Amino acid sequence: MARSALAALCLALSIPAFAQPPAAPKPPAPPEKCEAQPQQAAASRGDPKVREAAHKGLSYLSRSSAEWTAQHQCFGCHVQAVTLEALTAGRNHQYDVAPKDIDAMVKALKLGVTAGGRVTGAAFEGSAWARYDRWVDSKYTDDLLKYAKELVSLQAQNGSIPDDDARRPVTGGTMQTTFQAAQTWRQAHARTADAKWLAPLRKSESFLTATSAQWQRSGAEVYIQDINFALLGLNAAGVGRAEPGSLRLQRMLLERQNQDGGWGLAKGKSDAFATGQTVYALKLAGYSDSDAPISRAMRYLVQRQDKTGAWTTYKSDQGGAEKAETMWAVLGLVTVDVASIAVSGLVDGQHVTDSMNIQVEAADNQAGGISRLELLVDDLPVHTACGGKLSYAWRTAGLKDGKHVLDVVATNAKGQTSRRRFEVFAGNVFMTQVGANFDEASQRTLVTFRNIADPAAGGSIELEVWEVGEGSEAKPKSKVFSVSKKGEIGAVELAWDGKGNDGKAKPRGRYQARLAYRDAGGKVLQTESALFFHDSETKQRQRYGEIEGELALGGGRGQSANTLMELVDEKGRVVQTTLTTEQGNYRFKNVDKGNYRVRAKKEGFRDLEQPVAAEPAAAPSKAVMTW
Numbered sequence: 001m002a003r004s005a006l007a008a009l010c011l012a013l014s015i016p017a018f019a020q021p022p023a024a025p026k027p028p029a030p031p032e033k034c035e036a037q038p039q040q041a042a043a044s045r046g047d048p049k050v051r052e053a054a055h056k057g058l059s060y061l062s063r064s065s066a067e068w069t070a071q072h073q074c075f076g077c078h079v080q081a082v083t084l085e086a087l088t089a090g091r092n093h094q095y096d097v098a099p100k101d102i103d104a105m106v107k108a109l110k111l112g113v114t115a116g117g118r119v120t121g122a123a124f125e126g127s128a129w130a131r132y133d134r135w136v137d138s139k140y141t142d143d144l145l146k147y148a149k150e151l152v153s154l155q156a157q158n159g160s161i162p163d164d165d166a167r168r169p170v171t172g173g174t175m176q177t178t179f180q181a182a183q184t185w186r187q188a189h190a191r192t193a194d195a196k197w198l199a200p201l202r203k204s205e206s207f208l209t210a211t212s213a214q215w216q217r218s219g220a221e222v223y224i225q226d227i228n229f230a231l232l233g234l235n236a237a238g239v240g241r242a243e244p245g246s247l248r249l250q251r252m253l254l255e256r257q258n259q260d261g262g263w264g265l266a267k268g269k270s271d272a273f274a275t276g277q278t279v280y281a282l283k284l285a286g287y288s289d290s291d292a293p294i295s296r297a298m299r300y301l302v303q304r305q306d307k308t309g310a311w312t313t314y315k316s317d318q319g320g321a322e323k324a325e326t327m328w329a330v331l332g333l334v335t336v337d338v339a340s341i342a343v344s345g346l347v348d349g350q351h352v353t354d355s356m357n358i359q360v361e362a363a364d365n366q367a368g369g370i371s372r373l374e375l376l377v378d379d380l381p382v383h384t385a386c387g388g389k390l391s392y393a394w395r396t397a398g399l400k401d402g403k404h405v406l407d408v409v410a411t412n413a414k415g416q417t418s419r420r421r422f423e424v425f426a427g428n429v430f431m432t433q434v435g436a437n438f439d440e441a442s443q444r445t446l447v448t449f450r451n452i453a454d455p456a457a458g459g460s461i462e463l464e465v466w467e468v469g470e471g472s473e474a475k476p477k478s479k480v481f482s483v484s485k486k487g488e489i490g491a492v493e494l495a496w497d498g499k500g501n502d503g504k505a506k507p508r509g510r511y512q513a514r515l516a517y518r519d520a521g522g523k524v525l526q527t528e529s530a531l532f533f534h535d536s537e538t539k540q541r542q543r544y545g546e547i548e549g550e551l552a553l554g555g556g557r558g559q560s561a562n563t564l565m566e567l568v569d570e571k572g573r574v575v576q577t578t579l580t581t582e583q584g585n586y587r588f589k590n591v592d593k594g595n596y597r598v599r600a601k602k603e604g605f606r607d608l609e610q611p612v613a614a615e616p617a618a619a620p621s622k623a624v625m626t627w
Helices: 039-041 047-072 078-092 101-109 120-134 141-154 174-192 195-216 225-236 246-253 272-286 292-303 321-333 536-543
Strands: 263-266 270-272 339-344 355-364 370-377 381-388 388-393 402-412 417-426 431-437 446-451 460-468 476-486 490-496 509-518 522-534 545-553 565-567 574-579 583-590 592-601 608-614
Touching: 047 078, 047 101, 047 292, 047 321, 078 101, 078 120, 078 321, 101 120, 120 141, 120 174, 141 174, 141 195, 141 270, 174 195, 174 225, 174 583, 195 246, 195 431, 195 446, 225 246, 225 263, 225 272, 246 272, 263 272, 270 272, 272 292, 272 321, 292 321, 339 402, 339 417, 355 370, 370 388, 381 388, 417 509, 431 509, 431 522, 446 460, 446 509, 446 522, 460 490, 476 490, 490 608, 522 536, 522 583, 545 592, 545 608, 565 583, 574 583, 583 592
Parallel strands: none
Antiparallel strands: 263 270, 339 355, 355 388, 370 381, 370 402, 402 417, 431 446, 446 490, 460 476, 460 509, 509 522, 545 583, 565 574, 565 592, 592 608
């Protein structure tokens, strides 16, 4: 049976405060030191021309977008929003991005939606703030959450965000605004660990999946931007590279690549707009710089950049088209970090096999070559190799059921590092990203998750809703509702309208959702649970407290993702558990008033603990810890 990611009980009892000091973490073993040898360095050198072209493009974008803002004194959707995404992506991949250039675009976004359609503008705003929040800092998280909330109100019943200002190619229509909303909600959840962002994310995934499946059935020609935005949206929703929906879109794109290495908005005629956008989509879907379609496209972009740093391969009567083309060309190029890492024997989102032969090759895109490659599993180093190649036979028998995070880290001769991250699953884990939250618009509680089971395996999903008591009686008392449905891969939503199986309305308050995944023979393979409050967020916060925080890794090693967090009451009982998000954040909701400890647990590390108090009708209590 898989460990539940969200066990959900809350207890509040009164005994003396804790005197036990937090335990010190056990640091991981230091990585092996490697001295780059001349032959190794030469073999692991990449092509610096790509990063040179990206730098020129970033400079052009910063200059031209600032001039546009000064001239028009308004937020022009793609002009500043996509430029900010390119600048923050460049910063993340260690390009020379001046803080003043990012600040100029931030200032423009702060003007609000002052031009074009409100829906389109909100989608561009949310998407840009999501990238800033992910790749720069949390200074403008409030802006991110503001647009995330607005986009929820704009979401249609089918899960789309209907565009209200489609002026192709610069603004791409409903597929683009839906992708942008998904990107916004993905980061809102990563930053806050609040399950309320998961329901709209699942709805957008369902829309993108259903729409792209219809393309294949109809056989009609599909606009290439729609394909790219569908793939970008599925990636934002957490769809793995090997899942059917993603594979279908990847194939559609690869079939359209032209002989010169580029893609085109018009069939058979390449341009930098479609090429950069498609490279960006494929790279986020898991392709590496050395994959033939990507390397050919990069050469196309580098060869067609003009002396100013812009691209003008696509002609349009629409104002600012050259800026839009350059933005997408740059977004494609800035996916190239200081080192390029290619990994075989491992696919993002897969279930592990007993033995996996992982092969890694890295190339330095600066100078000097690769000095060291390192493989980490759940933040612990498991193998190191000197030079630009690594081979590792990974035996997975000892892995606990659940999600695991693998990082491949390349260090060049200058000490600069690049990283590729993979998420894989061990054991009977098929329901992921479980969340339960009350939807005020429909007055229902939505229980959502992703089903990653093999679609040929069959099986079913069961939901039970249990009453939960208060205070010392805060435990499931009786089942009030149950429903079952066929297990289908992808986004799953199960709703409870507040009525029992007898059709009678139940009191508003705190309940527990229990999920079970059964195989085709009826055997339960996985269970999950989530505590929820069946009423408005305002009433929830009046009655219960919240505890939030972040778990970081020391020495600048980033956030500790996918880490078990326990909420422990004064009697030492674990009353809630959760996992940290990809950005190391966690949240406990529906917490009774009282004193608690937050405990972080990760295999290979000593437990971390911190005292915290929960108080209703107050701001969430915080517990920030570092390993």
